[in-house]
Structures are given as C-alpha cells and as structure tokens.
Amino acid sequence: MKKSVFLGTLAATTLIAGMASASTLDDVKARGELICGSNTGLTGFGAPDATGQYVGFDADLCKAVAAAVLGDASKVKYVPTTGETRFTALASGEVDLLVRNSTWTFSRDTDLKLDFVAVNYYDGQGFMVKKDLGVSSAKELDGATICIQTGTTTELNLADFVKSNGINYTPVTIQDDAEGQRQFLAGACDAYTTDASGLASLRATLPNPADYVILPEIISKEPLGPVVRHGDNQWGDIVRWTYYALVAAEEKGITKANIEEVATSTTDPEIKRMLGLEGDLGAMIGLDKEWAKRAIAANGNYGEIFEANIGASTPIGLARGLNAQWTQGGLQYAPPFR
Amino acid sequence: MTSVTEAPKASFRLGMLIYDTRYRSMTIQVIALALLAAVLWWLGSNLSTNLAAKGKDINFSFLWNRAGYDIDQQLISYTNDDTHSRALFVGLLNTLVVAFVGCILATIIGVFAGVARLSKNWVVARLMTVYVEVFRNVPLLLWIILAFTVFSEVMPQISDFKITQAMIDSGTPPAASMLFDGTVALSNRGTNIPYPLLTRPLGGFEFLGIPFNFSFIAIVGVFVASIMASRALNHRAKVIQEATGVRPVTWWKNVGIIVLPVTALLLALGLHWDVPYFPTTETGATKGFNFVGGVNLAHNFTALVIALSLYTGSYIAEAVRAGIMAVSRGQSEAAAALGLRSGRIMSLVVLPQALRVIVPPLISQYLNLTKNTTLGMAIGYLDLKGTLGGITMNQTGRELECMVLMMMIYLIISLLISAGMNVYNASTKLKER
Numbered sequence: 001m002k003k004s005v006f007l008g009t010l011a012a013t014t015l016i017a018g019m020a021s022a023s024t025l026d027d028v029k030a031r032g033e034l035i036c037g038s039n040t041g042l043t044g045f046g047a048p049d050a051t052g053q054y055v056g057f058d059a060d061l062c063k064a065v066a067a068a069v070l071g072d073a074s075k076v077k078y079v080p081t082t083g084e085t086r087f088t089a090l091a092s093g094e095v096d097l098l099v100r101n102s103t104w105t106f107s108r109d110t111d112l113k114l115d116f117v118a119v120n121y122y123d124g125q126g127f128m129v130k131k132d133l134g135v136s137s138a139k140e141l142d143g144a145t146i147c148i149q150t151g152t153t154t155e156l157n158l159a160d161f162v163k164s165n166g167i168n169y170t171p172v173t174i175q176d177d178a179e180g181q182r183q184f185l186a187g188a189c190d191a192y193t194t195d196a197s198g199l200a201s202l203r204a205t206l207p208n209p210a211d212y213v214i215l216p217e218i219i220s221k222e223p224l225g226p227v228v229r230h231g232d233n234q235w236g237d238i239v240r241w242t243y244y245a246l247v248a249a250e251e252k253g254i255t256k257a258n259i260e261e262v263a264t265s266t267t268d269p270e271i272k273r274m275l276g277l278e279g280d281l282g283a284m285i286g287l288d289k290e291w292a293k294r295a296i297a298a299n300g301n302y303g304e305i306f307e308a309n310i311g312a313s314t315p316i317g318l319a320r321g322l323n324a325q326w327t328q329g330g331l332q333y334a335p336p337f338r
Numbered sequence: 339m340t341s342v343t344e345a346p347k348a349s350f351r352l353g354m355l356i357y358d359t360r361y362r363s364m365t366i367q368v369i370a371l372a373l374l375a376a377v378l379w380w381l382g383s384n385l386s387t388n389l390a391a392k393g394k395d396i397n398f399s400f401l402w403n404r405a406g407y408d409i410d411q412q413l414i415s416y417t418n419d420d421t422h423s424r425a426l427f428v429g430l431l432n433t434l435v436v437a438f439v440g441c442i443l444a445t446i447i448g449v450f451a452g453v454a455r456l457s458k459n460w461v462v463a464r465l466m467t468v469y470v471e472v473f474r475n476v477p478l479l480l481w482i483i484l485a486f487t488v489f490s491e492v493m494p495q496i497s498d499f500k501i502t503q504a505m506i507d508s509g510t511p512p513a514a515s516m517l518f519d520g521t522v523a524l525s526n527r528g529t530n531i532p533y534p535l536l537t538r539p540l541g542g543f544e545f546l547g548i549p550f551n552f553s554f555i556a557i558v559g560v561f562v563a564s565i566m567a568s569r570a571l572n573h574r575a576k577v578i579q580e581a582t583g584v585r586p587v588t589w590w591k592n593v594g595i596i597v598l599p600v601t602a603l604l605l606a607l608g609l610h611w612d613v614p615y616f617p618t619t620e621t622g623a624t625k626g627f628n629f630v631g632g633v634n635l636a637h638n639f640t641a642l643v644i645a646l647s648l649y650t651g652s653y654i655a656e657a658v659r660a661g662i663m664a665v666s667r668g669q670s671e672a673a674a675a676l677g678l679r680s681g682r683i684m685s686l687v688v689l690p691q692a693l694r695v696i697v698p699p700l701i702s703q704y705l706n707l708t709k710n711t712t713l714g715m716a717i718g719y720l721d722l723k724g725t726l727g728g729i730t731m732n733q734t735g736r737e738l739e740c741m742v743l744m745m746m747i748y749l750i751i752s753l754l755i756s757a758g759m760n761v762y763n764a765s766t767k768l769k770e771r
Contacts, residue, residue, distance in 0.1 A: 172718065190496075231391075
C-alpha cells in the first residue's frame, strides 16, 4: 500500500514537473534569481574574475535586468554556454536570458523561435594573424589554415567570404575561445577569425599583443544582443526596455553617480517618466515604478558600462564607433519612454 | 452415515492475482507493461505539447538545404554549396574510417598485449600490465585530449619549415625539415603524406552521391582474386602433404601470386605519387602558408585513432588474456608432448580454442569503439556527431530531428557490426553435434 502511494506521488510530481511554465517573469520572481546564459569566458564581455564572479559588458546587462526585476543586481546566476549549446539552453528554459555575443540573424529570429530584443553591440567579423606572417589583408590568406569556432555565424560568413574572393583555406573547427586561442598560439592555424570585438578581447589577454595584428577587413555585420524565447512578449519587453533605459540614461546624462540627484532635481518629463516620478511605466511591463532607476544605478548607463569593460581605457581598448549614441554619429538609439 | 468431505471448489478471487503463485507472475508482467506504455505515452504527449507550445514541427526537409559550412577532412568531394545530407554523409564516412582503422589497430594492440601479458619474461609481462591498467583506468576523453594536445604542441610549427631569403644568404638551415627523404611532413597541423595518383585511370561515376571509381574497384578485384588463388594453392599443398607427408614449398609462389598481378595493374594504370612540398620562389625561399600536394592527415584524426585504439586495445588485451587462460594447461602440455614448438602451440592449439571465449567480448569492444568516435567532437573532428549533430543541428535549429536521425544511424552501424561479428562468432564457436 505504501509503495503504491509512493509511486502515485512520483507519477504526479513528474507530471507537474513536465508542464510548460507559464511566464518567465513569474518564474524569475518565484525563484528570486535571474539565470543568465553567458560566455564560457570572453574577457571584457563575460568572464569570471579572480574571485569567480562574472564580470563584463554582457554580464552587466544581466545585472541591470536582475536589478529591474528583483531589485538586487547580485541575484544573477550565470550559466556558461558554448556556441553550440547556447540556443538549446535558452529554448529548453535552462536560462531565462541569453547575453552572449549572439548575432541577430533572420533564421535565428524566426526558425529557431527566439527573439533578439535589442542590439547591445554592433560588431563585424575580422581576422587576426601573427605579425611575422607578413599578411596585411584577409585577401592574402589564400592557402592558409584558419581556426574557427563551430556552431557560429562566423563559419558561414567565412565560407561566403573565401568563395567570393576565390581563396582556398583549411578550416580548423574548435569548440570555444580558449581552445581557439591555444591552437592559434601554438601555430596550428595561421589566422583566427571571430567577431572583431572578440579578437580585440583575445589580443588583450596575450603576453605580447604587439606581435599580433587584426586585419582591416570586416567581412560581415554582426549585431550582437540579448536573446529571449519567442512567445513570452512581456519578458521580452522587460529585457528590451531595461536595455533602452541604459541607453536613454546615457543620452540624458544620467550616471550611476548622479542618478539620485537627477531624480530629485530633474524637470525633464521623459526622465521623470523613466525614473518612475511621473506616470507608471513599470506597471505596463509588470514591474514596479522604480525598475529603470535600479537598472541604471546597478552599473551605470550604457556608456559607463562600455567604458568600464571594453572601452578605450581598458586593455581591450575598443572605440565606441558604431556603438556611440545616435547623437554622436553611432547607432545606439533608444525609442522614447512615453 | 458417512459424510464425504468434498475438495474445496477452486473459485477465483481477486486476491489470488497477488497471493497465488500461478497468477502472480502474470499480474506483475501486465502491470509492468501498462506502466511502460503509460510512460511512453506520457513522453510522447509531452513532446508534442512542448513542440506545439514552441510552434515547432517535425520536419526533415532541412536536409536538402544548402549547408554553407566547410569540413576539413573529407573522403568524398564536398563544398559549402552542397546540402546538409551530403555533409551528413561526409561526417558518416569520417566516423566509419575512424571506427574501421581503430578496430584494426585495437585488435592488433590488444592481441599482442594480451599474449605478452602472459609471457614468462618478467619485464614484458609487467610492462603490459602497466599499459592495461593505465589505459583502462583513465577516462577515454582525457586520452583523446592528451594525444591531440601533445601532437599540436610538440610537433614543429609550420613556420619552422619556412626558409627566408636571409636564411639562404647566411646558410642557416630551417629549424625543421621533412622526413623520409622529403616525402612526409610532420608539423603541428597534421601529417602530410604522399597520395597515389594514376596517369591512366579507368574513370568512374557517381550514383546517389556515392562515388564509384573503376580503377579502385579493379585493383581490389585483382587483389581478391590473387588471395583466392593463393588459398587454392595452399589447399593443394595441404592435400599433397596429407597424401605424401611432404609439404611442397609454396611461399615464393604465394608471394608471386599476391604481389605480381596487382603490381602489373598499378604499373599499367601509371601509378605515381603526389608528394607534399612547400612552395618556393626561384631563389629557394619558401612562400605561402602550408604544404601543398599529398594528403593532410589532421592531428584530430590521428589523435582520435591512436587514443581510441590504445584505450580499446587495453580491454581487448584483457579479453584475449581471459580467453587464453580459459584453455586448460593440459592442452598446451599435450601439444608440447607431441613435439610442437611454443609458437605453433599458440597458433594451432591455444588460440583457436581461446577465440570462442574472446570473440563475444570483442564484439562489444568494437561497438564501444565505434560509438566512442563521437568523443572526437572534443578535438574538433567532424564526424557524424560533428556535422549532423553539431554544425547542422546548430545552424538549422532542428535538434529533435538531428538527434533522432543520428541515433538511428549509430544504431544501424552498431547492429551491422554486431551482425557481422556474430557470423564470425558462429564460425569459431564449439560445434556440437
């Protein structure tokens, strides 16, 4: 008798566990923790620091979302994903949000049933070679061996690029950036190709960065951004507008340091709406009034996050370029908070 | 008055399903079957509900779309314009070639190590014990990664083979040079070996994406015919030996029969070798990035084959040792009493009987090795798991379809190996009449 009760309970629990979850926002709130799919380790974007805490440009977006939703930027659990596992991890519900240098493409957006909610970094694919190879253009790479991360858009771009330029090459497929770096340094490939930001990040970690050159060709458009599952539009809106709050904050000059002061002294109606001093934008996406304020206070605005992790003053040294505000000639443009 | 007590009527009660041993086993089987069916139904409905919730369907048409990615090791022609199904086929062949070479090497290593472990020579026996224990007790994945890392870190870099103008002027030799009279180049990118070419090939055609090469078929046909002729010669020698007691000398005839026809055919077809070389300018300085010509065996292939065969070889060695020890000592003592030398005792008396014990575990080891080829993904070897279950799955997002297809293919390969080995097992096992 006891056994049958046990079996019955077991069957009931498995049935409940198998049911599809209703809403990501409810799940995150109930869990009290945001699960963020991140890179296995890409310095500047998402990599564990000396204490094992994830830091970087992408990790800061996760923190901002956690601050907006849960009120605590530290309530984030990072799940490292590889180029191959990331979308499966997101689609299966293993992570709530994927912020991992993932390129927004048509088929990923539609066929993979994912939603790219914004572009937090406009990137392009480039090549890095050793300086003593004497190569100054990617078009001189005929006959070369090229290391390439599998399961990414880069391997498709590379195949297209070499075909349109009549180049022959030998691909060396690798699983993650660390393996690619090892093989490239060991000389197992002549060139390493990935997003230009990733190359800059890799070059910054090398012992003698000056011995390596990033070739001038950018062979693709790589809009990188946070990804959520298709179908849960409320959650998608939360991530999208949290990101835009960071972008708008930079445009309006709101920083981590002055946000309290701005909140008390501002007369700008848009800032008032965004920071929850006027109206109730938060309620429209299922959050409280001060969601955006907390998100900005967590790590500062978009510009501050950029400069702190990958900007010109860091070893990675990326210029703002396309990622400057639209007012500065870049592409970062937040729709109005209204 | 006598009262006759009748035997109690066997009436069926529900409790008997559990308490009566006649029905109990039936009850348990029915319940188990019902539970299994319920679990399967639940898994199926869960799948369809979840797929519907994500708006996905089950559709294999992606296999005929353009693949768009490149594969470095390919046995049949493939470009990124070919379809995903062609990429699947390239990957499948890469799996099979590793499995085939691995099984042969593992058998050779295993038989050698298994026999040597029983050797009376203390050093040889202990060395083999160390080999078996070390390889069996460390996970295979680590061996594969270790072998690959050693290859790519220890071998000379391509830049070591390069000769600059300054080096020619000062007379400095390059840090590394090709082996075997300039025919084989061993670098940290792979092993470049000469590739056989024919000046007068017989042509061929492609059917359903599978290439048929007449030259290759002709060479294999001639070779098989030679082997059969050689067997006929040996059979005749045996008949003569049994009739007269004297065995005619056959070895040079055998060598002639096997070697001459194939050599003659290859010469007629105009066999020559495409030797790898580093391109140079007129002055002798090297240019370009890599060796050209010949075949490049990438290190992920070599490392995978070596690690798989050494690992599986250690298990086969134990199976071989067990098989030999299962043959009673009396057999070899009796053979020795008849005056046979120890080598012939092993090959004529012990091994044929030991095979009965060795072959069944050998089948499992071959299956293991074949399935373990999937670990090649750790070192970027594009086998079936790397193409269909890796890049194709990732680029198309058809996880379910790719996994199902891949599991079915591995199942079919395993069943074929199993069936083939069972035929062999039937021929070696004790024939009882």
